[in-house]
Amino acid sequence: MTFPMPLLDRLCSFLGPDAVLSAPSDMLVYECDGFTIEKNRPDIVVFPTSTEQVVGIVKLCIEFNVPFLPRGAGTSLAGGCLPVGGGVMIALSRMKRILEVNIRDRYAVVEPGVVNLWLTNHLKPYGYHYAPDPSSQGACTIGGNVATNSGGPHTLKYGVTVNHVLGVEIVLPDGEVVQTGGPAEDNPGYDLTGVIVGSEGTFGIVTKIWCRITRNPQAYRTLLGIFENVDDASNAISDIIGAGIVPAALEMLDRLILSAVEKRYHFGFPLDAGAVLIMEVDGLEAGLEREAEKITQIAKKNHAREVRRANTEADRALLWKCRKQAFGAVAQLGYPSYCTQDGVVPRSKLPHMMRFIQQVSEKYKIAIANVFHAGDGNLHPITLFDERNPEEVQRVLAAGNEILEECIRQGGSVTGEHGIGVEKIDFMPKLFTQEDLAMMARLRQAFNPEGHCSPEKMLPTAGACAEPSRFQAAKPGRRAAV
Amino acid sequence: MIENFNPQSIHRPANVAELGDLIRRASAEGLALYPFGGGTMQHLGYTPTKPGFGVDMRAFDQVIDYPARDMTITVQAGITIAKLQEVLAKENQRLPIDVPQPEIATLGGAIAVNASGPRRYGYGTLRDYVIGISFMNDEGQEVKAGGRVVKNVAGYDICKLQIGALGTLGIITQVTLKVKPKPEAMGTLWLDNFGPKELTELLDGLHRTQTRPVAVDAVTSRSTRPEPKLAADRFSMCVLFEDSTEAVRWQVSQWKSESKYQWQNLNMSFAARYLAAFTNPLTMGLGFHANMAPSSCSDFLQATVAFSLPPHLVCNAGNGIVYGIWNDELPLPNAANMLTSLRQFTVQNHGNLVITRCPAEWKRELPIWGEPRGDWALMKKVKQAIDPKNLFNPGKFLVG
Numbered sequence: 001m002t003f004p005m006p007l008l009d010r011l012c013s014f015l016g017p018d019a020v021l022s023a024p025s026d027m028l029v030y031e032c033d034g035f036t037i038e039k040n041r042p043d044i045v046v047f048p049t050s051t052e053q054v055v056g057i058v059k060l061c062i063e064f065n066v067p068f069l070p071r072g073a074g075t076s077l078a079g080g081c082l083p084v085g086g087g088v089m090i091a092l093s094r095m096k097r098i099l100e101v102n103i104r105d106r107y108a109v110v111e112p113g114v115v116n117l118w119l120t121n122h123l124k125p126y127g128y129h130y131a132p133d134p135s136s137q138g139a140c141t142i143g144g145n146v147a148t149n150s151g152g153p154h155t156l157k158y159g160v161t162v163n164h165v166l167g168v169e170i171v172l173p174d175g176e177v178v179q180t181g182g183p184a185e186d187n188p189g190y191d192l193t194g195v196i197v198g199s200e201g202t203f204g205i206v207t208k209i210w211c212r213i214t215r216n217p218q219a220y221r222t223l224l225g226i227f228e229n230v231d232d233a234s235n236a237i238s239d240i241i242g243a244g245i246v247p248a249a250l251e252m253l254d255r256l257i258l259s260a261v262e263k264r265y266h267f268g269f270p271l272d273a274g275a276v277l278i279m280e281v282d283g284l285e286a287g288l289e290r291e292a293e294k295i296t297q298i299a300k301k302n303h304a305r306e307v308r309r310a311n312t313e314a315d316r317a318l319l320w321k322c323r324k325q326a327f328g329a330v331a332q333l334g335y336p337s338y339c340t341q342d343g344v345v346p347r348s349k350l351p352h353m354m355r356f357i358q359q360v361s362e363k364y365k366i367a368i369a370n371v372f373h374a375g376d377g378n379l380h381p382i383t384l385f386d387e388r389n390p391e392e393v394q395r396v397l398a399a400g401n402e403i404l405e406e407c408i409r410q411g412g413s414v415t416g417e418h419g420i421g422v423e424k425i426d427f428m429p430k431l432f433t434q435e436d437l438a439m440m441a442r443l444r445q446a447f448n449p450e451g452h453c454s455p456e457k458m459l460p461t462a463g464a465c466a467e468p469s470r471f472q473a474a475k476p477g478r479r480a481a482v
Numbered sequence: 483m484i485e486n487f488n489p490q491s492i493h494r495p496a497n498v499a500e501l502g503d504l505i506r507r508a509s510a511e512g513l514a515l516y517p518f519g520g521g522t523m524q525h526l527g528y529t530p531t532k533p534g535f536g537v538d539m540r541a542f543d544q545v546i547d548y549p550a551r552d553m554t555i556t557v558q559a560g561i562t563i564a565k566l567q568e569v570l571a572k573e574n575q576r577l578p579i580d581v582p583q584p585e586i587a588t589l590g591g592a593i594a595v596n597a598s599g600p601r602r603y604g605y606g607t608l609r610d611y612v613i614g615i616s617f618m619n620d621e622g623q624e625v626k627a628g629g630r631v632v633k634n635v636a637g638y639d640i641c642k643l644q645i646g647a648l649g650t651l652g653i654i655t656q657v658t659l660k661v662k663p664k665p666e667a668m669g670t671l672w673l674d675n676f677g678p679k680e681l682t683e684l685l686d687g688l689h690r691t692q693t694r695p696v697a698v699d700a701v702t703s704r705s706t707r708p709e710p711k712l713a714a715d716r717f718s719m720c721v722l723f724e725d726s727t728e729a730v731r732w733q734v735s736q737w738k739s740e741s742k743y744q745w746q747n748l749n750m751s752f753a754a755r756y757l758a759a760f761t762n763p764l765t766m767g768l769g770f771h772a773n774m775a776p777s778s779c780s781d782f783l784q785a786t787v788a789f790s791l792p793p794h795l796v797c798n799a800g801n802g803i804v805y806g807i808w809n810d811e812l813p814l815p816n817a818a819n820m821l822t823s824l825r826q827f828t829v830q831n832h833g834n835l836v837i838t839r840c841p842a843e844w845k846r847e848l849p850i851w852g853e854p855r856g857d858w859a860l861m862k863k864v865k866q867a868i869d870p871k872n873l874f875n876p877g878k879f880l881v882g
Contacts, residue, residue: 104689104777105802149635156632162639163610172860180857184833185607185801186596186773188851189880190651190861194609194642198635218692242551244574244663284694284733287726344631346552377552378633416633424636431636435623439868440638446860446867458637 003043003086007064011046011088014056019094021045030089033074033081035423037339037393040082042089045071049094051169051177051207058205059175061088061452069454070201072113072144075136077340078421080148080200084456090205092143098122099208107166107183108211112143116150123213131158131214134417135324146206149198151417153249153323156375157282158214160417162197169208170196173453182210195443200419201454203447217282220248221292222310222319225299229274230254230370234351236277236302237374240295241347247295249280250375251323254354256333257369257382261322264329269322273305277374278323326371327382335367335384341400345412347377356406357381364399366392378416379407405430420458428460487529489516489536496541498655502622505653505873508535509620514876517653519560519588523595525839527648527878528850534873539590542655545569547630553661554613554630559590559654575661578605590654596646600722603800604696605662608645614658615641617651620873630658643864648879651868665724669734670748673741674718675703678787681717682780684741685799688721689776691740693733697722698800700783705794714792717783720748768793768817768840769807772824774833776802782827789820802833814844821848829853851880 012020021027027041043066048054061068067087074081083089095111098119102108103126110119116137120129134140134152144150146168151160158164167181180192196203227233230252237250253261254275262269269276277299281291296307310316322329330338345353354370357379361368372380381403385392404414404427414420414427428437440459448454490513495501508515514534518524542560549555550573557566563577563584570576580599581592591597593615598607614628627640644651673684681700688698703716723733738745770793774782779799786792786806793806806824808817817840825835834852858880865872865881872882 102775104686105775149639151633159606159610160633160635162642163606178857178860179855180860182832183775184773184828184831186598186646186771186803187834187855188646188836189855189858190647190864191609191642191645192857192860192864194645195639197642198639215694218694238551241553246553246663284725284729286732287728290726290728344633346549346554346631348549348551373633376633377631411629412631413629413634413636415636416631417635419635420637428637431629432626435619435621436625436627436637439619439625439640440627442867443638443640443643443864446863 004064004066007060007066008044010060011044011057014060015046015048015053019047019049030071030074030083033071033076033079034340035077035079035082035421036337036387037397038079038082038422040084041086042083043086045089045091047091047094051171054090054171054205054207055175055177057088057090058171058173062173062175062450065452067452067455070112070143070147070205072141072147073115073139075140075144076148076421077342077418078415078423080419080421080457082422084422092141095207101126101213102183103128105183106213108213110142110209110211112141112146112206112209114142116140116142116145119211127216128213129216130211131164132161135327137324142209142211143206146197146209147199147201148417148419151373151378153251153373155373156250157246157248162194164212164214165193165197165209166212167193167210168196168206170204170206172204173448173450177207198419200421200458202444202457204453217248219285219288220280220282220316221288222316223279223292223295223299224308224310224319225277225279225304226270226273226306226308227275227277227302227304230354231351232303233275233277234354234374236299236304237350238348239298239302240279241375243294243298245281245291245294247279247375248282249278250373251278252276252370252372252374253278253323253326254370256367257326257330257371260329260332260369261326263332265318265322265325267318267322278319323371330369330382330384333367333369333384335386337385337387339383339385339396339400340418341379341381341383341403342415342418343379343381343404343407343412344416345377345379345407345410347375349410349412350374350377353379353406353410357403360399360402364395366395366399368399373416376416377412422457425456425458425460428458487531489534492536492538494538494541498618498624501537501618501653501655502624504535504537505618505620505622509622509871509873515653515873516875517590517649519591520562520583520586522583522587523591526595528845529842530875530877532876537653539653540588546656548573550575554632554658555661556614556630556656556658557589558656559593560588563587563589563592570661571664574664576664577611577659578662579608579611589657593645593654593657594647594649598803600697600699600720600798602798602803603698604694604724609642611660612641612645612657613660615644615654616656617644618653618655620652620869620871624655625652628658632660649875650865650879650881652874667725667727667730669723669730671721671734671737671745672718672748673743673745675712675716676718676743678715678717678784680743681783684719684743685780687741688799691737693723693737693740694725695721695733695800696724698798700779700797700799702787702792702795705796715784715787721745767808767811769805769838770821770824770835771838772804772806772828772833772835774802774804774828774831776800778802778827778831779804782824782831785827786824791816791820814847817844818848825849825853
């Protein structure tokens, strides 16, 4: 089935030619997201500026029986924006207005293309922020955060995206517009908002989001614990939680990542440390010093060489910059490509997992750097390689798979925040039984019965590795198969 | 068992296998399933009519796994809230959700009705704590969603769907919760017997305060004492702080200095002061649960106490939630008019109004689940997809 050209004409006349891309060279930009190992080109990329336009696009796609999917900034690390089967990619980047801010009722209403950090910056003068702060927040969009139920370093204390979304407006795959939730809590009925968040674009196109906004804490204490090895750092984390402290953030960087970050940002990280822990507590000033002291004692009890403090706002900002922009610093290590994994284990299994990752690195002769949300057991092993070397890519995929298998074995999950996308579809049957997946498929039927919206995402098709769906068969992508 | 409706028989399955058999049997015989735990909220919703089995889930009461250092716990759904909190307290942890009648209410039931109380302002509700759930589907199979870890986005978040679903999407068997450490210190402040004018000012002040209360409740003063009888439009307010010792001490003194009114320290639990009256089923004749934008609470309360037959009210003011009860008998037309007027107000303020309790005959006359909204059709599709034979609690919920 070739792409129906009349659809292109109809979209151009509906949206105007400035809102439609279709030249093959233009499609290159959209052939993958942050998960660069898999690529497939959309047939058309469109840039709506309103809900009505999204409705029109969806209806046209149905009329021509063409698949479609949403895309925010394309920072997905799991292939969430991969256009399986080609089709129409609905880029939300031009729907970028903050529509309303209501401080008294503590919510903001935004269009899906609003960059996460823009909202927090907009709220600064009021003493509020938007709590879910993924490291990519300078680029990722709130619509994308909703799709993957994004996390970030502050989820241990503050929760993830779904805990901060009060409602959405969604264009369903049949073109109907529905609002779920809104400014008020506890509307009777099912929590559709709660299940739309994290649905990875498979339920429709979200065109508006009601966000809970959070008052800034009165004070912070940001500490940097320097440890000889990952084991000591992991044990410190366990003891901190065991002491009844819920830090605002607990992030670990290992030696390899430290060297990259230090080269890039010159923070003053010691290059011979085995691991460092960023430990942040926040809240009311009264009592915060005692909490910071407790954490320092625990770190020292676990053989921390040193515990430093970020004493000024500028120091704190720089420390967080090092953490949040660590992935970007990876280039300093000299590898042309990297792939970020995303696994979760119960916190108490962290020391084991870090040793396991080290063994995997040696087994497959692949360098792996670690920077992650240690407080909630959410690991991000970063494999470093050259994607032009197909044999190396195979080893990277195998290493990643082994790590995820171990996460499952330790009672964890194969994705803490990046989503299943296409990358981890094969893992779904390892985490869930056939009955569990059948229930999820039923849920998807309620929203997306014809399957036009984001096909081949998140759930394995019936028969797993067997035939691809009608969309996949029509336009297969380049899959790096293991 | 449920007003004038009695299921064919009550069953108390001991395990998943027995429960599965029961479900398959009901399905084969064209019967319904009515799960319950402590039965504290059986009056909620329309009266069912389809014959079926009552399913007592209280044999599912075990703690399955409690890795306290991970701050998670996995329990069977029939455990009582009190027993759950007792287990958590041994590790100095708790589930910070104020579920009414915790000695008899079960976790599965609390989830089914999305139970909450004053602490929702500081800690959120069950959707912020349920990270994994297992439930029986319409084929008698146990299925799960979520997992045992606090960060998990694998698959659809069916945990959220089950919360407040009134048991219409399957029977919950097991739950994994995030928990929190118990706070080091608590401080409760109470202001008694003030008028409507002060109410708005106080609520705005508590929004702007430098302190960080975890509960901000306004109640009708006459609801907090049997005698003397106060006018309907007198209010009392309760503010709760939970934090480190220093932080609680600071907040108590800080709020007292910010507010020009004479707040008293309350040494008894605020639940004892006023909440118990609102959760005793024997005294309630007509009740509602209203939700709205928090800034509109004050106007809502003032309008409500102006009725000639006003209800008792508890308002979780920071969240825009108001519970109202009438202990006296009311004529249906009066009740209907009041509820209509209140519901219109809530809808104008982004919310709704659920009639949580009323005489059984009135349920045919009143919109129990509130004003229908644009997403109810989608909810019905979800119900049809997950429970196409309408086995689970048919007829009770807004999905039919």
